[in-house]
Amino acid sequence: MINKQKSIWVFGDYRNYFQNRVTLQLLSKAVDLARVISAEVCAVVFGHEVDEWIMEYTAHGADRILVIDHPSLTSYSTESYLALIEKLARERNPEIILIGATDFGREFAPRLAKRLHTGLSADCVGLEITVDGLLLQIAPSFGGNMLAEIVTEKYRPQMATVRPGTFKEIPHDYERKAIVERLPLMDKLPKPRIRLIEYERADQRDHAIENAAAIVCGGRGLGNKNNFKKLDELAKLLGGCVGATRPVVYAGWADHKALIGQAGKHIKPKILFSFGISGAIQHTAGLGEAQFIIAVNKNPQAVMMKMADVAIVADASDVLHTLIKELKKRIIE
Numbered sequence: 017m018i019n020k021q022k023s024i025w026v027f028g029d030y031r032n033y034f035q036n037r038v039t040l041q042l043l044s045k046a047v048d049l050a051r052v053i054s055a056e057v058c059a060v061v062f063g064h065e066v067d068e069w070i071m072e073y074t075a076h077g078a079d080r081i082l083v084i085d086h087p088s089l090t091s092y093s094t095e096s097y098l099a100l101i102e103k104l105a106r107e108r109n110p111e112i113i114l115i116g117a118t119d120f121g122r123e124f125a126p127r128l129a130k131r132l133h134t135g136l137s138a139d140c141v142g143l144e145i146t147v148d149g150l151l152l153q154i155a156p157s158f159g160g161n162m163l164a165e166i167v168t169e170k171y172r173p174q175m176a177t178v179r180p181g182t183f184k185e186i187p188h189d190y191e192r193k194a195i196v197e198r199l200p201l202m203d204k205l206p207k208p209r210i211r212l213i214e215y216e217r218a219d220q221r222d223h224a225i226e227n228a229a230a231i232v233c234g235g236r237g238l239g240n241k242n243n244f245k246k247l248d249e250l251a252k253l254l255g256g257c258v259g260a261t262r263p264v265v266y267a268g269w270a271d272h273k274a275l276i277g278q279a280g281k282h283i284k285p286k287i288l289f290s291f292g293i294s295g296a297i298q299h300t301a302g303l304g305e306a307q308f309i310i311a312v313n314k315n316p317q318a319v320m321m322k323m324a325d326v327a328i329v330a331d332a333s334d335v336l337h338t339l340i341k342e343l344k345k346r347i348i349e
């Protein structure tokens with residue numbers, strides 16, 4: 017019998033699990049939201065031989081897991097997965113569906129919203145419950161210059177995608193129990209129009225920045241590519257990663273995978289160095305979880321300086337060179 021309790025669904029995107037923990041982060045947020053609206057948290061898992069993910073999602077807060085485990089679902093397929101989740105959502109009417117804004121999620125979520133004839137807020141940076149019990153979806157809009165607060169009043173489910181790194185996962189608890197419903201594959205899965213020939217795992221270092229404890233980030237104020245390249249040296253000394261602003265990426269000083277902000281990565285380092293960065297909202301949108309920020313800028317009025325825990329008014333490349341020199345001395349001593 018289908019459970020009639022209000023339900024918040026989290027789509028289980030477990031590819032690249034060790035680098036990308038967005039599903040666990042969404043489960044943790046779903047637990048908070050569920051408390052407010054007295055709902056259960058339900059993870060939806062498709063694939064083949066997925067028991068590992070059932071355990072993981074249970075340990076991270078799911079009360080119920082809807083599983084379809086079949087060899088034909090071994091690789092992620094938008095068409096099959098859409099058909100399956102659409103059918104389940106029509107049968108069970110979840111109140112909310114949360115999906116990670118991964119490359120797959122970004123393709124999958126809008127199509128699902130269209131099929132279910134409901135709204136979707138993309139790349140949310142916050143989720144709350146309003147006094148009326150609606151999902152408040154906080155998302156950057158107008159090029160990131162404003163944060164919009166969106167509610168889906170009339171249609172269900174309320175849907176949002178959220179970027180990796182936006183929320184913190186709760187620590188696992190392997191004593192937790194969840195109801196696991198193993199469901200059959202649909203009789204007629206759509207014939208995929210795309211055939212997977214082979215796949216290759218992306219360079220794992222591409223995601224290292226999202227989990228790095230130390231990040232050194234550079235902007236236009238570093239002046240040129242040579243100065244920017246010095247960040248590599250500092251990152252190495254700190255055992256961290258290099259991040260960049262958009263103008264720097266466009267200028268070819270850094271690769272796109274180093275981009276931090278609305279159009280790039282969301283980071284959560286323990287310590288962030290920010291060299292010659294003004295602090296435009298599109299950049300700071302990615303810094304939400306940095307614990308301690310040290311900014312260097314010629315302009316003490318720069319937003320980045322105001323956000324920082326330590327603000328150094330100086331030439332960015334001078335400070336960078338000095339820091340490297342001093343750290344090297346200490347490491348050698």
Ligand SMILES: Cc1cc2nc3c(=O)[nH]c(=O)nc-3n(C[C@H](O)[C@H](O)[C@H](O)COP(=O)(O)OP(=O)(O)OC[C@H]3O[C@@H](n4cnc5c(N)ncnc54)[C@H](O)[C@@H]3O)c2cc1C
Nearest residue numbers: 235236237261262277278279292293294296298299314332
């Ligand atoms: C739709 C959209 C999406 C965007 N997405 C992103 C994104 O994801 N990430 C992102 O970063 N940007 C993004 N941007 C661009 C963003 O609006 C800013 O333009 C960008 O973040 C500014 O980068 P910056 O701080 O390096 O450069 P600037 O804004 O030019 O700032 C340079 C800073 O360096 C300081 N400075 C200059 N010389 C020195 C010196 N010698 N020593 C020390 N300080 C110095 C200046 O005082 C200034 O504060 C986006 C823009 C749009 C429209």
